[in-house]
Every structure is written in C-alpha cells, then in structure tokens.
Amino acid sequence: MKFPTRPVVLGLLALGFSALILSRAQAGGGHYYPPVADSVVKEECGSCHLAFPPSMLPASSWKRMMGELDKHFGDDASVDPEAARKITAYLVANAGDTGGQRYGGKLLRGVDPATAPQRITTLPKWVREHREVQDWEWRHKDVRSKANCTACHADAELGYYED
Ligand code: HEC
Numbered sequence: 001m002k003f004p005t006r007p008v009v010l011g012l013l014a015l016g017f018s019a020l021i022l023s024r025a026q027a028g029g030g031h032y033y034p035p036v037a038d039s040v041v042k043e044e045c046g047s048c049h050l051a052f053p054p055s056m057l058p059a060s061s062w063k064r065m066m067g068e069l070d071k072h073f074g075d076d077a078s079v080d081p082e083a084a085r086k087i088t089a090y091l092v093a094n095a096g097d098t099g100g101q102r103y104g105g106k107l108l109r110g111v112d113p114a115t116a117p118q119r120i121t122t123l124p125k126w127v128r129e130h131r132e133v134q135d136w137e138w139r140h141k142d143v144r145s146k147a148n149c150t151a152c153h154a155d156a157e158l159g160y161y162e163d
C-alpha cells in the first residue's frame with residue numbers, strides 16, 4: 001500500500017504553528033494579570049484588541065494614553081468625556097504601580113513611571129520574556145502584531161499568559 005504522504009503533510013502544517021508556540025509558552029512560570037473587570041472599559045478598550053490588563057502599565061502611562069486617545073497608535077480611539085473619566089479612574093486605580101502592584105510588579109521591574117512607554121510590548125521585561133520568539137513567528141498570518149496577545153496566549157482574556 002502506498003503511504004499517504006499528502007494528508008500527513010497537511011496535518012503537520014495544521015499542527016505546526018500553534019503547537020510550537022504553545023509548548024514553548026507553557027514552559028514559562030505562570031503569573032496572573034487580572035483581566036479588565038469593568039464593563040465600560042471592556043467595551044471601549046476591548047473592541048480593537050484585547051482589553052489589556054491595567055496592571056501591565058504604570059498609572060502614568062494610562063493617564064498619558066487617555067489624554068491623547070484621538071492619536072492612539074495611528075487610530076482615533078476617542079470616547080465621550082464621561083466614559084473617559086470612568087476608564088481613566090479604573091486604569092489608574094488598578095495600574096501596576098497602584099492597586100495592581102502585586103500583579104504587575106514583575107513586568108514593570110526597572111521601569112521609571114516618569115518615562116514609561118504606552119506600549120506593554122516595549123517594556124524591557126516584556127521584550128526579555130519574548131526574546132526567543134522568532135521574526136517569522138511575529139510575522140505569521142495568525143499573529144502579525146506583538147499586541148495580538150491572544151494569538152499565542154489562549155487564556156489571555158482570563159489573565160493567564162503562560163500558554
Ligand atoms: C508570537 C506569540 C506571542 C505573542 C503575540 C505574545 N506572546 Fe507573550 N509569550 C510568548 C512566548 C513564547 C512566551 C515565553 C514563555 C517562556 O519563556 O516560557 C511569552 C511570555 C509572556 C509572558 C511571561 C509569562 C508569565 O506568565 O509571566 C507574559 C506576561 C506575556 N508573554 C504577555 C504577553 C502580552 C501581554 C502580549 C500582548 C501584548 C503577548 N505576550 C504577546 C508568545 C507570545
């Protein structure tokens with residue numbers, strides 16, 4: 001009987017990317033970053049991308065970001081003033097150097113709040129945690145952006161980033 005090469009290859013391709021990334025991500029130590037629990041924040045900040053956990057940035061970054069939502073990484077993410085006030089209050093209260101300190105501490109190590117970036121993906125600790133991810137993996141059609149956390153971290157919505 002002839003060996004069925006074609007189905008095997010297709011199977012491997014289908015397995016390939018996620019299995020590779022997941023097995024590698026699972027090797028890391030697990031840390032919990034509480035997901036956004038406020039419905040307004042979830043709605044306004046979770047429509048274009050994952051509603052990022054407030055503990056991943058210091059309060060100063062969130063304040064700066066909320067002050068220039070009309071120029072948000074090339075997008076206009078403006079909300080009405082009432083919603084903006086609520087969202088800012090929530091993010092600032094749960095930031096990595098305020099209420100979310102016990103969760104965000106690790107990611108914010110060595111970060112000066114005065115000069116902290118607005119991107120989680122440029123925090124030195126984030127960069128270090130992802131140093132083994134290859135260029136082709138970032139460019140993969142299922143990923144495309146470093147900010148697309150859920151492509152590799154299936155449980156990001158639940159606050160877990162080890163897989
Ligand atoms: C291309 C896949 C990929 C993307 C996209 C990605 N990560 Fe990761 N992430 C990984 C891998 C692989 C590791 C390494 C885990 C290890 O070293 O064992 C990791 C590790 C981490 C860790 C450390 C593990 C822990 O539990 O402390 C955190 C936190 C994390 N990622 C957060 C994020 C966030 C937030 C985003 C989006 C802004 C993101 N990642 C996007 C693949 C990815």
Ligand code: HEC
Nearest residue numbers: 044045047048052073075076077118119120121122145147
């Ligand atoms: C209209 C779409 C849109 C809305 C709404 C939106 N964002 Fe964004 N956001 C973006 C885009 C686009 C990026 C850049 C993504 C990339 O680099 O791939 C981004 C990036 C980010 C990043 C940086 C991710 C990284 O690279 O570490 C943070 C943090 C962030 N947004 C927070 C928020 C918050 C907080 C809100 C709610 C007030 C919000 N976003 C609402 C479009 C949006």
